[in-house]
Amino acid sequence: MSMTSEQQAALEKLAGRALSEDEVAAIEPLLLIRNDVAIADIISVGRTKTQDAQVGIGTILTTMKPNGGAFLDAITELGKTNRDVYWGMDIIQRGVFNPGLAGARAFLNDLKVALPQFADDLDKIKMLADQPDPIHYNEVSNALNKAEGRETLV
Known part of the structure; x- marks a missing residue:
């Protein structure tokens, strides 16, 4: 048939x-x-569907391993000249960065452009909010x- x-x-x-x-x-x-x-x-x-997820420094270190520390150093340095990155780092430090939000996903995409060496790792952070649907x-x-x-x- x-x-x-x-x-x-x-x-x-x-x-x-x-x-x-x-x-x-x-x-x-x-x-x-x-x-x-x-x-x-x-x-x-x-x-998949996107859901809320809470990301902090520990999540970044484990998800982006072995690049987590280098990434945190890079965005700290970038935050010295980019205020959006500076304040984004504050949210990460408090452990409440939510890659399930559209604005947070856009922020991660911007970081992929600014820090292309971490592009694959940043996708892993976005995937923390992706659940099977x-x-x-x-x-x-x-x-x-x-x-x-x-x-x-x-």
């Missing part, structure tokens, strides 16, 4: 993106047996039932 355009559109709407050819190929046999749990797993790969199989069931013209519970 091939996936219908309605089924594919319903799954793509849930995923918030187009399905790859590999995903379509993996999902098609699952549609036959309506393994909505496995379908949800496939379309959930890589989905799987699609529940009930959402898959409802979307496919609607696409197939069946009644749904929701």
Whole structure:
């Protein structure tokens, strides 16, 4: 059984993106047996949501190891001429820097430009606020039932 355009559109709407050819190929046999749990797993790969996280000096030292100390030294030096970095360091020292906030993520992106040697480490700090965001199989069931013209519970 091939996936219908309605089924594919319903799954793509849930995923918030187009399905790859590999995903379509993996999902098609699952549609036959309506393994909505496995379908949800496939379309959930890589989905994340940003949540609050608290970052301080200890988190930076452990997350950016072995570069944490050098990074802290570099932003302390940069803070001497950049007041945003200076006050950002204050938030880090108090342990309340939140990479889940849009402004904090923008700050980290700015630091990646100013201190490119720490770009990969700064991405690790951002990832502290990224949590998996799987699609529940009930959402898959409802979307496919609607696409197939069946009644749904929701």
